[in-house]
Amino acid sequence: MINFDDKPKVIISASGMCEAGRIRHHLKHNLWRRECTICFVGYQAVGTLGRKLIEGAQSVKLFGENITVNARIVDVKGISGHADMNGLLNWLKGFTQKPDRVIVVHGEDTVTDHFANLVEDTIGCPTFAPYSGGCVDLASNEILSEGVKMPKKAAEKPARAKATAAFGRVVAAAKRLLDVVYKNEGIANKDLAKFENQIQNLADKWDRD
Template identity: 55%
Template sequence: MELNFFGAAECVTGSCHMLRVGDKTILLDCGLYQGRDGEGDKNQNFGFNPADIDLMILSHAHIDHSGRIPLLYESGFKGDILCTKATMELCQVMLPDSGHIQEMDVAWKNKKLKRKGLEPIEPLYSLKSAEECLKLFKSYPYNEEIKPFDGLTIVFADAGHLLGSAIIELQVEEKGEAPVKLVYSGDLGNINIPLINDPTFIECADYVIMETTYGDKVHNNFQDVLKELANIVKETFERGGNVLIPSFAVGRTQEVIYALNTYFDEDMLKNLSVVVDSPLAEKATRIFENNREYFDAEAKEMEKHDNNILSFAGLKFTHSAEESMKLNEVQKGMVIISTSGMCDAGRIKHHLKHGLWRSENSIVFVGYQAEGTLGRQILDGNKMVKIFGEDISVAASIYNLQGLSGHADRNGLINWIDHMKIKPKRIFLVHGDVDAQKSFKELLDSKDYSSVVIKSGEKYKLGEN
């Protein structure tokens, strides 16, 4: 029984881990590297032969966990992909959208290459592959035992990070060996975030693969963050500007909509103009509305008094590129929620090009910004950034509301692992910047856990230590 690590090693994106059980090879996630994590040819090279994979298990739909599945399919993988129902439905809109982005980005780059007399490049994968790979998906509910083959039992537990996100519990039995329980945390959710349940506590595990995105940070109280957001909107409008919120189309956007609807007082909401500028976000919102069984108790209670908790009078979705461009003609009094969340692609780049240099505006980050992304450059205090080849001054007010993050903070992570009745033999730390991982490892060490910060390509025999 061997565990191999191929992604999200000393970085946040590109989750991809491999488990070998007897003559079977299982892949846990196959995510896209983003920002600086993906420099070079990291996204193109798996480090293994996709045709050798027998089974894939997907923790959740976010692109840094699912975004290379179409390439995996193009490269020879034809096995089943197991996940929850909501994860499958979200991937049905997210992966084709990613394939479309791959093709559009390459088409734009090829125009520039052609003018230079250089050879064109190919997209990482096609829209067609992104659509065809969906036939491999099979969905299951939480807490049901899944037995894809002898010697492996899988259970999905609610990770509290995104609609349908899962902690993956794997009970492995090889002939002549004692049973081993491996738990993959996926992305663990922040406590008390809108719509979604808190992460499930797992009773025990021999080995744990654990995310560490915010292993060195503590989030502010959620209610305090909402008050801050309300104040930001009020102050920005008073000085004649707009509020731009770069947001992931799936998960964070729906949580922000719910938060605005639920926590802003009626007088403020009555005069609030909120535009979600992302066709993908609208599709994802419809999927949220059709999967209410995943909502937390608070959201279900709210539905008794409000039959559409993901909508309010001042909320609008754009559809066409023309509608999106017209938003930049509005100089004040609007909240624009747009993708992508890290500002590296999508319509938010156009809004930042038109809005970053205006001191009246505010930019509010509500999710993680990976190293090397445009969002990270802005958040790090750069006074000038390059957007579509043009230098843009950063004069808008910049805010980072970590309390709206979908990731558990340092306290949430340690609380989750502390709830195990017996300490795991080993905790493998993935999905985090180096500083966050080192910091969290020090905390684990102080509590007598055995942990290791994973490097790409490392292998571990399970059951031997």
């Protein structure tokens, strides 16, 4: 029912970093609404839907449908349910017998590499930070595959990012106009002439040559 209720509301969801569960339905029904704000609290992994939205995606695919992103996308930095670096190191130091291997899987590639090296230098036990698709046989402690490193999109300066987002919305609007043009194929010639005239007037108004 919440998907079809247009009254103002706050929806709190913590399911799968936008990858699964009801949050995907909330996004489908609210991302296209300009009056909405999607606020991310917590880490969004590289390649996930949440990360794409934070990095300024202009449209996303949900349930096989392309959804234009008109909602305001914001994120709150520094919120996590995990221990920090010192907390994790202190936890590892508490082992009376050192682990055979420490596998670091939380965070982006550069972060996991750095922390794995820090653990090895500080605790003195072997470490491994697998990339996406990496595989370890825990029974034999054998590394089967290191995986593939995920490219991280360079962060844009705030002003540039805002300008890019605004331009992206214009591009999305233009694509919608083109879709509307094709939907009107076959209508009366006089209506097509009127439609063409409106588009030409709009183009003349904003032509920067």
